[in-house]
Amino acid sequence: xxxxxxxxxxxxxxxxxxxxxxxxxxxxxxxxxxxxxxxxxxxxxxxxxxxxxxxxxxxxxxxxxxxxxxxxxxxxxxxxxxxxxxxxxxxxxxxxxxxxxxxxxxxxxxxxxxxxxxxxxxxxxxxxxxxxxxxxxxxxxxxxxxxxxxxxxxxxxxxxxxxxxxxxxxxxxxxxxxxxxxxxxxxxxxxxxxxxxxxxxxxxxxxxxxxxxxxxxxxxxxxxxxxxxxxxxxxxxxxxxxxxxxxxxxxxxxxxxxxxxxxxxxxxxxxxxxxxxxxxxxxxxxxxxxxxxxxxxxxxxxxxxxxxxxxxxxxxxxxxxxxxxxxxxxxxxxxxxxxxxxxxxxxxxxxxxxxxxxxxxxxxxxxxxxxxxxxxxxxxxxxxxxxxxxxxxxxxxxxxxxxxx
Amino acid sequence: xxxxxxxxxxxxxxxxxxxxxxxxxxxxxxxxxxxxxxxxxxxxxxxxxxxxxxxxxxxxxxxxxxxxxxxxxxxxxxxxxxxxxxxxxxxxxxxxxxxxxxxxxxxxxxxxxxxxxxxxxxxxxxxxxxxxxxxxxxxxxxxxxxxxxxxxxxxxxxxxxxxxxxxxxxxxxxxxxxxxxxxxxxxxxxxxxxxxxxxxxxxxxxxxxxxxxxxxxxxxxxxxxxxxxxxxxxxxxxxxxxxxxxxxxxxxxxxxxxxxxxxx
Numbered sequence: 056x057x058x059x060x061x062x063x064x065x066x067x068x069x070x071x072x073x074x075x076x077x078x079x080x081x082x083x084x085x086x087x088x089x090x091x092x093x094x095x096x097x098x099x100x101x102x103x104x105x106x107x108x109x110x111x112x113x114x115x116x117x118x119x120x121x122x123x124x125x126x127x128x129x130x131x132x133x134x135x136x137x138x139x140x141x142x143x144x145x146x147x148x149x150x151x152x153x154x155x156x157x158x159x160x161x162x163x164x165x166x167x168x169x170x171x172x173x174x175x176x177x178x179x180x181x182x183x184x185x186x187x188x189x190x191x192x193x194x195x196x197x198x199x200x201x202x203x204x205x206x207x208x209x210x211x212x213x214x215x216x217x218x219x220x221x222x223x224x225x226x227x228x229x230x231x232x233x234x235x236x237x238x239x240x241x242x243x244x245x246x247x248x249x250x251x252x253x254x255x256x257x258x259x260x261x262x263x264x265x266x267x268x269x270x271x272x273x274x275x276x277x278x279x280x281x282x283x284x285x286x287x288x289x290x291x292x293x294x295x296x297x298x299x300x301x302x303x304x305x306x307x308x309x310x311x312x313x314x315x316x317x318x319x320x321x322x323x324x325x326x327x328x329x330x331x332x333x334x335x336x337x338x339x340x341x342x343x344x345x346x347x348x349x350x351x352x353x354x355x356x357x358x359x360x361x362x363x364x365x366x367x368x369x370x371x372x373x374x375x376x377x378x379x380x381x382x383x384x385x386x387x388x389x390x391x392x393x394x395x396x397x398x399x400x401x402x403x404x405x406x407x408x409x410x411x412x413x414x415x416x417x418x419x420x421x422x423x424x425x426x427x428x429x430x431x432x433x434x435x436x437x438x439x440x441x442x443x444x445x446x447x448x449x450x451x452x453x454x455x456x457x458x459x460x
Numbered sequence: 461x462x463x464x465x466x467x468x469x470x471x472x473x474x475x476x477x478x479x480x481x482x483x484x485x486x487x488x489x490x491x492x493x494x495x496x497x498x499x500x501x502x503x504x505x506x507x508x509x510x511x512x513x514x515x516x517x518x519x520x521x522x523x524x525x526x527x528x529x530x531x532x533x534x535x536x537x538x539x540x541x542x543x544x545x546x547x548x549x550x551x552x553x554x555x556x557x558x559x560x561x562x563x564x565x566x567x568x569x570x571x572x573x574x575x576x577x578x579x580x581x582x583x584x585x586x587x588x589x590x591x592x593x594x595x596x597x598x599x600x601x602x603x604x605x606x607x608x609x610x611x612x613x614x615x616x617x618x619x620x621x622x623x624x625x626x627x628x629x630x631x632x633x634x635x636x637x638x639x640x641x642x643x644x645x646x647x648x649x650x651x652x653x654x655x656x657x658x659x660x661x662x663x664x665x666x667x668x669x670x671x672x673x674x675x676x677x678x679x680x681x682x683x684x685x686x687x688x689x690x691x692x693x694x695x696x697x698x699x700x701x702x703x704x705x706x707x708x709x710x711x712x713x714x715x716x717x718x719x720x721x722x723x724x
Contacts, residue, residue, distance in 0.1 A: 060585055071573055370569045373530065374583035374630065375558020377551045453530045457569065 058387075065388040068360075079356040080396035082349025083436065087400025087429040088407055089342035094425035095408035097335025099418035104327050114287045114320075115187055116294060118146070118280040118301070121314035137314055138277040142304060146282065149300055152293035155283035157181035160264050162271045168220040168231045175216050177233060177260045179267030180281070185244075187283040195227035195242030198263050206265040211242040214257040231260075236270045238262065290319050343432070349396065350436035357389050357444035368448050369456030382449035389441020390434065397433030401426055477637060477669055478504040478527070483536035485522050496522040498692035499536070504638075504671065509664040509703075511680035512673045514689030521642070523689065524673050528561055528640045529553045541637055558586050562631025566643035568623040570615045570630075577602065577611040580629045587634065601629040605659055621652035628659060632668070639663070641672045645679050651713055657682040658706030682706060 069076040120138040143158040160179040165172050178184075182200050185191065198209050210231065217226050226240045247256040268275060284293040294317050301315055361368070368381055405426075408419040485497040497519045504510060514520040525531035526538060529545055532553075538546045545556055562583075563569075570579045580598040589597070602608045605625040615623055624644060631639050641660065645653035661682060664670050674680050681704045688696040 057585075366569070367571055370571060371582065371586075372554065373528070373557060373563050373569070375554050375586040375634075377554040377586070379551075380586055454525050457530075457565070 058383075061384055061387050062391065064384065065391045068388055069391060072360075075356060076392060079352055079392055080399065082352035083346065083393050083396030083433055084349075084400040084403060086342065086346030086349040087397050087433055088404035089345050090339055090429045090432070091401060091404025091421065091425050092407045092411065092419075093338035093342040094335060094428075095404070095419035095421045096411065096417065097331065097338045098420040098422060098425075099412075100334060101328055101331040102420055103418050104331050114284040114290055116282040116284060116290065116297070116320075117318045118142075118282060118297060119316045119318065120276070120278075121316060136276045137305060138280065139275075140277065142301060143277060143280045145300060145304060146280065146297055150293060150296040152285055152289045152296050153282050154285045155183040155187050157184040157187055157281040158264050158277050159184075159279040159281055160267050160272060160274065160276075161278045162234075162267050164234045164271075166216065166220065166231050166233050166260060168226070168229060171220050171222075173216055173219040175213070175258050175260050177210075177262060177267060177271065179264030179272075180261055181264060183283075184261065184281065187281050190247060191245040192242045193245045194225070195240070197242055197261075203263040203265050206269050207263060208236065208238050208266055208270065209241045210238040210260050210262040211244060212240055213244050213259040213261070214246040215255055216258060216260055217243045233260070233262075234271055238266075294319065346429075346432060346436065350393070350440040353389055353392055353437065354440035354444060356392075357385060357441055358447070360388070361385060361444045361448040364448075365451065365456050365459035368451050369453055369459065372451070372453035373457060378449040381451075382445045385445035385448050386438065386441045389445065390437040393433045393437030393441070397430055400433070401429060404429070476503055477506045477508075477541060478502070479537075479539045480527075481537045483523070483526065483533045483538060485519075485526060485531070486534045495692055497526075497533070500692075500694055502687070502694065502697070504669065506637075506669055507664070507667050508669055508671075509660070509682075509684040510671045510687060511683035511685070511700075512671065512687045512689065513675060513677070513680050515675065518689040519692040520673050520689040522692075524640060524642055524671075527638075527671065528563060529556045554586075558583055559634060560637040562634065562636040562639040564624070564627050564631050564639065564641040564644045566646035568615070568620075568627050568647070570623055570626055572615055575612050575614055576607065576618065576626045576629075579615070579626055580633050582630060583634045597633055598629070601633040602626070604632060604663070605629045619652075620648050621655055624648065624652075624656050625659065628656070628663075632663070638669045638671055641670065643674055644672065645674070645676065651710075653679060654706050654709050654713065658710065661703075661706050 118138065120136065140158055143156060146153055147156045157180045159181075162177040162179070163175070164177065165174050166177075182198060182203055185197055192211070193214070195211070197211055198207065201207075202209055210233070212220070212226055212231075220226065220231065221229065226243055229240050230237050231240055232238070244257065244259075244261070249255055264277070282293065282297065284290045297317060298313065302313065305314055307314060368376075371381060371384075405421055408421055411417050412419045480500060480502045483497050483500040484495075487494040487496060500519075500523060512520050512523065522531070526533050529540075529548075530553075533546050536546065537544055540556065540560060543556070545553065548556065557563075570576075571582070577595075577598050580601050581594050584594040584597065599608060599611065602611055605628050607622060607625050607629065610618060610622060610626075613622075615626070618626065624647075628639075628644075631641075639660075644660075645656055648656060657679060660670050660672065664684075670683075672680070672683055680686055681700070683700060684703050685699050686696065687694055
């Protein structure tokens, strides 16, 4: 029997039981639509996280001191006191893959302006910090090389801090006191929003690292060195150059491990996208369960159909249909059901995702992959769940089938 | 020729369509063995019109199933047109049914919600015949039973006699070696029964071999040879030298409900 004839007769058989065929397909339709919508939402989330991380600056490297090792008790990275200003200058001058650099230290405390106060982190940085972080000044200006050299008592406020300390007036030109040290506010940063971990990046005060070291922390070592590679492709090169330089400067023997750590934003980005990838997989697997249930629905209906049409099978066999003709016929019926359901589901899933984007302002991305996946999945389900009933039909004894009432 | 033994050697090989030797069919139902056929031998030549009779349980249906290649014998051989079909596989039997056998059943066994012509085309779907050829042959077969004007009617729009004629057309469409009719008049009134027998007689006159199973002696009278089964064996096998002519019987029947059939 020619495939075209089988497909035609499959359509006819399904047409005879329109309501039942539709309800059977509904399982697949919902399953496929759910898989597509879930993948679209998950990938949308992945994309927006990636966007946020790119906004941090993609070719940024962070050099941290190594972990303190006190009698075998190893502390967290950054606890060692061995990263100095001289290290930072050497990196800037001797590593060609490094374009910008900002030595950093950190403090924190209550910031007082008039009768208002606010607790925030205080970042001591170099003048190139904003360029490395791809950040900008909303009003006022940033401190200069001169300010850093002179350990000037100036600071730049993050948007959140500025809003909390100066709700009505402009902060530029005003004075704030940080741990009783007066600082002059010379600028306010643009709003950067939350980072990938949900922290408010605008809840910060920036000041020259020399000032923070000498006026606030009295801690002569650097907490970190922020480095910008000449290009994203040069990140590994820069990392290698810095490693070699610091090992040499810190006089580390070849068989000893580094006393510093270099992190790059790409690692951070992949950690964050890994999280959203897990989310996507989770959503898609929940959706595939409904696809599976839809497949079982197909099997159920095909089994009913085989029983109902036992006599038809007997008639077909008596006029010369072989087992495999009957098998193909029922398999194709199951396949037509799952394929029609799959196509409808894809249309519904794409439409649904677009609606979610439009109404809930949720980023969704429909990839060709998710469409191909759910299409392939519905074919597989048709074959898998259609096979057993079809085989049952093909194995019928023609005499019994003809006598079946 | 009342034979339970081997076929007589004087039966001509050339015209011989069916040769059955010592056919045995035993069913195992649980722990009980049912001997449906206990050694049946028979030869049928081309162009014969055989009526097989017997009470229910006599083995005639089992015999019919084996002749129709729907079932396989436990022992013995069945040669149909020089092919020993008793040794064939399931798929090979399906092929034989498709090419050499046309079935007519008591319950018509038409596909419901499928037009008459599509029912007739059904056997050709399982052989390698082009769509155009399939259509042409189906029309031809419907013409042979006088139903070409009902080609696009569905079974539920046809009377019993018309449905059985569609079934006969379906049996003929593959140009089979034998037409096997299993109680073809069982569900029909007496006038329609005679009409259907008339069609079989016309087909037989054109040289088509017909084997008919019936328990009605009236119906068997239309055939040219009578075989009687009892307890799984052939008890009688004799020629009917004076078969009834359906055309004559119809003429003598009182004309009642003549239009009904056409309108139904």
